[in-house]
Amino acid sequence: MAVALIPFDDTDAAAFAATRELPRAGLERWRYAVQQHLRPRSGHTVLDLGAGTGAWANAFTDWFGVRILALEPAAAMRTRCPHRPLVGGDGTALPLRDTSLDAAWLSTMIHHVPDLDVLARELRRVLRPGAPVLIRSPFPGRHQRIALFDWFPEAVRVLDTYPGVARVRAAFTAAGFPVSTVEPVAQTTAASLAEYAAKLSRRAHTPLHLITDEEYETGLARLRVAARRPSGPVVDHLDLLVLR
Ligand SMILES: C[S@@+](CC[C@H](N)C(=O)[O-])C[C@H]1O[C@@H](n2cnc3c(N)ncnc32)[C@H](O)[C@@H]1O
Structure with a gap:
C-alpha cells in the first residue's frame, strides 16, 4: 500500500476526528460550489477517496441525496x-x-498520494466518460487566505512540497481529463480566533507535523496571545480544482 506523508495512526486519527471536522453551517459555500460541478442526480455514485473520518461523505449524502x-x-x-x-x-x-462511478471527491488528500500519474489513470479507469474529479486542497503559492499559515508561516515550507495546480493538471490531462477549473472556496473554520486556538491540534494537520517543535511552539504562542482579543469568525479559502 502507498505511504502517506504522515502515518494516520491511532493518535493522528483521533486528533483528526476531534478537531478537523468542520461545522456544517460553515460549509455553505462548499455545498454550492460542489453542487455546480457535481450536478447530482439520484442513482449517481460518488467516490470519496481518502474519506478519513467520513465528514464529507455524510455531508454529501445529506446535501445531494447521492450514493x-x-x-x-x-x-x-x-x-x-x-x-x-x-x-x-x-x-x-x-x-x-471500470466505468462504475459518476464523480470522485478528494479532500485534503492529494499530497499524500506518492504517484499522481498512477492516481489519475486509476480515476480515469473507474469514472464514466465526462465524470468530474473534484479536488479540495491547499496548493503551493495559494496559501494567503488560510489562517494556519498566518500563525505558522514556516508551514508554508511544507506546503511548497505539495503538488501544485500545474502538476496535478498535467497528470490528469495525460490520463484523459483535458478540461479543468480552479477556484478558491470560503469556509468558516471557527466562530472566533479563541475557538480556533482552543481546537487546534498539531497531530491533525500535516504541515504542523512537519515543522520543527520550536517553530510549532513559537507559532502556538503567537496564536494564543492574539486569541485573547475578541475577533470575528476564522474564514479560510481552500481551492476546488475540478477536472473532467
Ligand atoms: C487529511 S485526511 C483528509 C480526510 C478527508 N478527506 C477529509 O477531508 O476530512 C487525508 C486522508 O487521505 C488518506 N490517504 C493517504 N494516502 C492515500 C492514498 N494513497 N489513497 C487514498 N487515500 C489516502 C489518509 O489515510 C487520510 O485519511
Whole structure:
C-alpha cells in the first residue's frame, strides 16, 4: 500500500476526528460550489477517496441525496468513520470496477498520494466518460487566505512540497481529463480566533507535523496571545480544482 506523508495512526486519527471536522453551517459555500460541478442526480455514485473520518461523505449524502462510496486506506481512520459503504483501499490501486462511478471527491488528500500519474489513470479507469474529479486542497503559492499559515508561516515550507495546480493538471490531462477549473472556496473554520486556538491540534494537520517543535511552539504562542482579543469568525479559502 502507498505511504502517506504522515502515518494516520491511532493518535493522528483521533486528533483528526476531534478537531478537523468542520461545522456544517460553515460549509455553505462548499455545498454550492460542489453542487455546480457535481450536478447530482439520484442513482449517481460518488467516490470519496481518502474519506478519513467520513465528514464529507455524510455531508454529501445529506446535501445531494447521492450514493457516496467512501474509500480509506488507514484502518485508524476507517474505525472512526461511521459512513457506509466504506471500503479499505488506495488511490493508486482502486478496488473498483471500470466505468462504475459518476464523480470522485478528494479532500485534503492529494499530497499524500506518492504517484499522481498512477492516481489519475486509476480515476480515469473507474469514472464514466465526462465524470468530474473534484479536488479540495491547499496548493503551493495559494496559501494567503488560510489562517494556519498566518500563525505558522514556516508551514508554508511544507506546503511548497505539495503538488501544485500545474502538476496535478498535467497528470490528469495525460490520463484523459483535458478540461479543468480552479477556484478558491470560503469556509468558516471557527466562530472566533479563541475557538480556533482552543481546537487546534498539531497531530491533525500535516504541515504542523512537519515543522520543527520550536517553530510549532513559537507559532502556538503567537496564536494564543492574539486569541485573547475578541475577533470575528476564522474564514479560510481552500481551492476546488475540478477536472473532467
Ligand atoms: C487529511 S485526511 C483528509 C480526510 C478527508 N478527506 C477529509 O477531508 O476530512 C487525508 C486522508 O487521505 C488518506 N490517504 C493517504 N494516502 C492515500 C492514498 N494513497 N489513497 C487514498 N487515500 C489516502 C489518509 O489515510 C487520510 O485519511
